[in-house]
Amino acid sequence: MKFKAFLAMMLVAVCAWAQAPDTYPANYAKGPRFHALLYYSTTEEPAHVEMAEDAIKYFKDLTVGDGWILTTDTSLRPYLDNMDQFDIIIAVNAQPHDPAEREAFQKYMENGGGWLGFHAAAYNDRNTHWPWFNEFLGCGAFYCNSWPPQPVLLTVDVTNHPVTKNLPVKFVAPENEWYMWNPSPAENPDVEVLLSLDQSNYPLGLKDVISFGDFPIAWTNHKYRMVYLNMGHGNREFTDATQNLLVVNAFRWVVSQNPKGDPFLK
Ligand code: ZN
Numbered sequence: 001m002k003f004k005a006f007l008a009m010m011l012v013a014v015c016a017w018a019q020a021p022d023t024y025p026a027n028y029a030k031g032p033r034f035h036a037l038l039y040y041s042t043t044e045e046p047a048h049v050e051m052a053e054d055a056i057k058y059f060k061d062l063t064v065g066d067g068w069i070l071t072t073d074t075s076l077r078p079y080l081d082n083m084d085q086f087d088i089i090i091a092v093n094a095q096p097h098d099p100a101e102r103e104a105f106q107k108y109m110e111n112g113g114g115w116l117g118f119h120a121a122a123y124n125d126r127n128t129h130w131p132w133f134n135e136f137l138g139c140g141a142f143y144c145n146s147w148p149p150q151p152v153l154l155t156v157d158v159t160n161h162p163v164t165k166n167l168p169v170k171f172v173a174p175e176n177e178w179y180m181w182n183p184s185p186a187e188n189p190d191v192e193v194l195l196s197l198d199q200s201n202y203p204l205g206l207k208d209v210i211s212f213g214d215f216p217i218a219w220t221n222h223k224y225r226m227v228y229l230n231m232g233h234g235n236r237e238f239t240d241a242t243q244n245l246l247v248v249n250a251f252r253w254v255v256s257q258n259p260k261g262d263p264f265l266k
Contacts, residue, residue, distance in 0.1 A: 033263040034087035041094040088114035091121035119232025138191040138221035143182035147208035153198040177233040
């Protein structure tokens, strides 16, 4: 009898909870919330292709339960006229090279498109011949890199940003070839640098040694819905929970800023 009374009490409690959706903490998706394009290349240097293979697996795993749709492609050509079907483009190791792809990508970004770019996806030098791309990235050309790939200590610059607020203020990132840019994105008033290389890493490298300098690692250019992450070289990039948290945070934040509405509130 006591057990039955307990069950009845629990039933009342559960019903009361179910009838109070405003106080219910979870928001279950009724269908896929958004659509992402993972854009990659198989013709880059082997370490950047390894990164792409790991990224495809990592992001595919995040679709379990059909919370969102992931399309993977090595070309933007199939989407020149309808790139806005994607809430975000995850540029793992690739960037548009031919004029039609560049024009479509620029139009997409200027009209509220989303971009999460890793490492070589932002690589540009004097042969790139795409001034808008630097305006979009918020920085100049590739300047130098450390070598060989190695872990580094990173420092969070903005501790209350959605991309960094649940990260340790300092953490060690897995092995990567770290890219420096000139001019630095830190000099751009539209850019918010979220994460930097800790100065205690200097001198950084065993073959190619970087000895000084402000070294942004993750940033957003507020003129666009984008985040750039310096990580993306080799097969260690998704082996660390803290860095994976940064990746998910950045991905989720770019998606959530969609001018069509935050899909996570659906
Ligand atoms: Zn690299």
